[in-house]
Amino acid sequence: MHKKMEAILSRVQKPARYVGGEWGSVTKDKASVDLRFAFCFPDTYEVAMSHLGSRILYGLLNDQPGIWCERVCAPWIDMEAELRAAGIPLYGLESGDPLSDFDIIAFTLQYELSFTNILNMLDLGGVPVLAKDRTELKHLVACGGPCAYNPEPLADFVDVFMIGDGEEIMLEFTDLYRRAKREGWSKQAFLVQAAQIEGMYVPSLYEVSYREDGTIDRVTPTNGAPALVQKRIVRDLDTMYYPESFVVPSTDIVFDRAMIELFRGCPRGCRFCQAGHTYRPLRTKSKETLIRQAEAVLKNSGYEEISLSSLSTSDYGDLSGLTEALLDYCEPRHISLSLPSLRADSFSTELMQRVQKTRKSGLTFACEAGTQRLRDVINKNIREEDVLHACEIAFQGGWNNVKLYFMIGLPTETTEDLDGIAEICKKVAYCWKLNTNNRARGVRITASASCFVPKPQTPFQWDAQDTLEQLREKQAYMKTIMKTKNVTYNWHDAETSVLEGVIARGDRRQGRAIYLAWQRGCKMDGWDQCFDYDKWMQAFADAGLDPAFYASRQRPLDEVFPWDHIGCGTRKEHLKREWELSREAAVTPDCMRKCAGCGANALLKGGKCCV
Amino acid sequence: MFKARMKFAKEGRAKYISHLDLMHTMQRAMARCQMPLWFTEGFNQHAYVSVALPLSTGYSGECEFLDFNITSESVPVNAVEALNDVFPEGLRAIEIYPLEDGGMKVGAIAWSQYRIIWGFEGRVPDGFADAVRALFARSSVEIVKRSKRGEKTVNMKDLMRGLTITETADEVTAVVTTAAGNDNLSPEYLTRAIRQYLPQYDIPFAAYHRMNVFTADGTPFR
Numbered sequence: 026m027h028k029k030m031e032a033i034l035s036r037v038q039k040p041a042r043y044v045g046g047e048w049g050s051v052t053k054d055k056a057s058v059d060l061r062f063a064f065c066f067p068d069t070y071e072v073a074m075s076h077l078g079s080r081i082l083y084g085l086l087n088d089q090p091g092i093w094c095e096r097v098c099a100p101w102i103d104m105e106a107e108l109r110a111a112g113i114p115l116y117g118l119e120s121g122d123p124l125s126d127f128d129i130i131a132f133t134l135q136y137e138l139s140f141t142n143i144l145n146m147l148d149l150g151g152v153p154v155l156a157k158d159r160t161e162l163k164h165l166v167a168c169g170g171p172c173a174y175n176p177e178p179l180a181d182f183v184d185v186f187m188i189g190d191g192e193e194i195m196l197e198f199t200d201l202y203r204r205a206k207r208e209g210w211s212k213q214a215f216l217v218q219a220a221q222i223e224g225m226y227v228p229s230l231y232e233v234s235y236r237e238d239g240t241i242d243r244v245t246p247t248n249g250a251p252a253l254v255q256k257r258i259v260r261d262l263d264t265m266y267y268p269e270s271f272v273v274p275s276t277d278i279v280f281d282r283a284m285i286e287l288f289r290g291c292p293r294g295c296r297f298c299q300a301g302h303t304y305r306p307l308r309t310k311s312k313e314t315l316i317r318q319a320e321a322v323l324k325n326s327g328y329e330e331i332s333l334s335s336l337s338t339s340d341y342g343d344l345s346g347l348t349e350a351l352l353d354y355c356e357p358r359h360i361s362l363s364l365p366s367l368r369a370d371s372f373s374t375e376l377m378q379r380v381q382k383t384r385k386s387g388l389t390f391a392c393e394a395g396t397q398r399l400r401d402v403i404n405k406n407i408r409e410e411d412v413l414h415a416c417e418i419a420f421q422g423g424w425n426n427v428k429l430y431f432m433i434g435l436p437t438e439t440t441e442d443l444d445g446i447a448e449i450c451k452k453v454a455y456c457w458k459l460n461t462n463n464r465a466r467g468v469r470i471t472a473s474a475s476c477f478v479p480k481p482q483t484p485f486q487w488d489a490q491d492t493l494e495q496l497r498e499k500q501a502y503m504k505t506i507m508k509t510k511n512v513t514y515n516w517h518d519a520e521t522s523v524l525e526g527v528i529a530r531g532d533r534r535q536g537r538a539i540y541l542a543w544q545r546g547c548k549m550d551g552w553d554q555c556f557d558y559d560k561w562m563q564a565f566a567d568a569g570l571d572p573a574f575y576a577s578r579q580r581p582l583d584e585v586f587p588w589d590h591i592g593c594g595t596r597k598e599h600l601k602r603e604w605e606l607s608r609e610a611a612v613t614p615d616c617m618r619k620c621a622g623c624g625a626n627a628l629l630k631g632g633k634c635c636v
Numbered sequence: 637m638f639k640a641r642m643k644f645a646k647e648g649r650a651k652y653i654s655h656l657d658l659m660h661t662m663q664r665a666m667a668r669c670q671m672p673l674w675f676t677e678g679f680n681q682h683a684y685v686s687v688a689l690p691l692s693t694g695y696s697g698e699c700e701f702l703d704f705n706i707t708s709e710s711v712p713v714n715a716v717e718a719l720n721d722v723f724p725e726g727l728r729a730i731e732i733y734p735l736e737d738g739g740m741k742v743g744a745i746a747w748s749q750y751r752i753i754w755g756f757e758g759r760v761p762d763g764f765a766d767a768v769r770a771l772f773a774r775s776s777v778e779i780v781k782r783s784k785r786g787e788k789t790v791n792m793k794d795l796m797r798g799l800t801i802t803e804t805a806d807e808v809t810a811v812v813t814t815a816a817g818n819d820n821l822s823p824e825y826l827t828r829a830i831r832q833y834l835p836q837y838d839i840p841f842a843a844y845h846r847m848n849v850f851t852a853d854g855t856p857f858r
Contacts, residue, residue, distance in 0.1 A: 028755045028840075028841045029841075031694075031841065031843060032840060032841050034652060034694065035694045039654075040652040040693065040694065041652040041653050041654065041657060041693075043652075044649040044652050045649060045725075046648070046649035046650065046724055046725030046726055047724050047725075048661075048664070048665070048668070048722065048723070048724040050725075273661075273664055273724075275650070275653045275657055275658075275661045275724050276653065276654065276657045277656075277657060277660070281660075324668070325668065326664065326668070327663070327664030327665060327666070327667035327668035327722070328664065328667075329663070329664070329667065358667075359675050359681050359682075359683070
């Protein structure tokens with residue numbers, strides 16, 4: 026490390042996140058590899074290092090002898106200013122080499138409000154921000170992750186998108202790139218070939234034409250690119266690559282623990298949920314694999330906590346058998362086990378007591394909406410009785426810390442639905458009074474309401490998002506009715522949700538607005554202290570775009586969407602049917618009870634789901 | 637169960653690990669090499685580890701001490717090698733030994749020896765090393781020292797001893813022993829004193845490294 030960098034590190038907050046060298050980080054000899062891969066996370070180190078998908082892909086890539094994959098995170102504001110002032114480019118944490126030394130620069134897209142960080146990181150790394158300004162094969166910018174299901178707002182900046190499970194597509198992509206590099210292909214020749222890999226989307230090979238009303242007329246593939254880019258999936262999670270060890274940061278991160286992934290996909294079909302529709306079909310890991318992987322990762326990382334990761338933990342087939350076996354390993358080693366994403370309707374005394382054996386943390390239940398009618402609209406098949414029953418068990422078991430999650434601004438929402446939120450909270454508080462065996466200790470009930478953002482590839486992709494004014498009015502109303510003693514009410518400013526809504530369903534014309542916003546200093550937009558709503562609105566105006574066109578417009582059912590040529594497995598007809606059912610407040614049973622015919626099973630051999 | 641002490645070094649990239657983070661990092665490394673750590677019995681069970689005289693974040697050191705309790709009858713064989721195999725870059729175990737009768741008390745530490753490196757953009761400015769020597773040759777060098785109890789003016793010469801200064805083309809190195817414990821003197825005050833009394837010199841880089849720790853009578857702490 027040179028002196029200049031040491032001087033900078035002595036001035037910035039939390040310098041440990043900028044130096045690398047952690048246990049489990051991989052260092053290779055540059056001369057021994059033919060592909061240098063920068064795995065970039067467009068947010069801070071603490072967020073980046075918590076992300077399971079990045080941990081998996083980092084391991085997978087570094088398992089290849091010819092590839093050295095390094096991590097690159099977005100520096101916090103103070104560090105960025107120091108780097109720019111000193112003329113030090115953004116670098117890979119392992120080697121300290123500038124981003125411009127890398128062949129492939131890949132970003133994972135977890136959140137729309139991290140998009141400006143992508144531009145900023147490229148710029149800080151000395152790499153041209155616009156795809157058309159990167160004329161060589163080197164510095165190929167690739168993206169994947171949940172937001173790639175509508176890649177269009179980033180079409181100006183990104184060369185290729187990987188749609189679906191990264192484990193499945195990554196090595197085909199890097200193999201092709203290594204061949205292209207070896208044989209000296211042009212960037213264009215590589216892109217045309219890459220588009221032939223199933224699940225690879227090359228935005229520059231598609232022409233988009235628009236109608237007078239601003240909606241899309243048609244999307245035309247060129248150079249032999251496919252009309253529909255269907256996502257790739259790992260069919261068998263038991264044989265899928267899973268790292269035996271993780272990078273163990275030497276500084277505190279958001280999710281500072283080991284993780285195992287129970288299953289991919291979700292059997293529930295909540296209509297607001299993008300993950301629930303884009304990770305289909307459901308694929309499960311066997312108990313034996315999970316226990317083996319948990320032991321390996323705990324042994325190699327030294328973590329004192331492990332969490333079971335999935336979209337709906339209690340839907341894992343043999344959850345009690347699994348937790349029993351894991352606790353057998355964890356308890357004598359003082360390792361605690363956490364079970365996030367439990368559904369209130371499956372919360373049992375038995376399960377609670379098992380988890381309690383190690384450490385008692387808070388319990389969180391996602392009710393999402395305040396009335397049964399609205400919960401039926403969103404297909405959150407959970408009843409108020411389920412929530413109260415779960416709370417009853419929890420309070421009797423000595424818990425005194427319960428969190429309840431809600432959304433406001435859901436389609437068809439009325440004042441009655443908002444009143445319902447207050448009503449549930451009141452009932453939960455009363456339930457505590459009836460069931461606690463220690464009133465003196467008090468109770469902490471936290472109700473959080475976020476603003477609903479309609480997402481592409483979901484049944485609500487046709488719906489108008491509430492405007493900023495509507496959301497603020499509802500929030501103000503909530504504040505007047507959330508009066509129950511012992512209930513803390515949390516909400517979040519609606520501005521970030523509105524911008525998220527604008528970009529989530531954006532088209533490639535938004536590239537101009539994103540570029541302008543970044544040029545004018547927007548970055549770290551997901552962080553309140555950095556977010557500047559007015560600057561964003563001005564950027565949209567200057568790009569000649571109306572944010573309301575994207576966010577708060579009810580779309581006709583036959584509209585061509587910017588993401589229609591990206592396949593998430595779930596068919597558009599299914600989403601349409603689900604939208605229609607939602608207007609009648611009619612529910613669709615979960616996959617375990619009855620197949621809803623979403624079409625994602627076609628991605629599996631033999632078309633049979635894992636339920 | 638008995639008490640053990642590890643002497644270790646914290647250098648290179650590891651010098652940016654803060655005190656609290658170092659405790660977690662140590663606990664996890666111990667778990668990785670299956671050190672039989674003793675855990676507290678209470679509601680929130682945790683391993684007991686403690687660092688004597690934590691270094692400031694950004695300082696390096698080769699005379700650091702971590703106390704912990706182990707459940708086995710003796711320190712496992714090859715414990716030093718086992719830990720070094722699982723440490724992050726920059727941490728290095730030097731010695732692990734049992735503390736008979738509680739061992740030397742951390743409170744007995746009275747002096748720390750540091751190496752300070754002052755670095756420059758190009759060559760060391762003419763006369764800098766001599767000016768520094770002359771400054772600290774004075775019988776009194778008054779500085780304002782900040783502590784939890786507030787600010788007070790002290791003669792820092794009372795809190796330091798054995799200063800030697802050497803120079804190369806672009807660096808000046810000081811080795812100095814400063815007071816530790818209750819009325820301590822951070823080596824950073826030497827840099828501050830130079831900035832205050834010799835303002836004609838700009839010092840862009842300063843690095844601090846702890847070399848030794850002593851008790852009041854000059855016995856190396858262990």
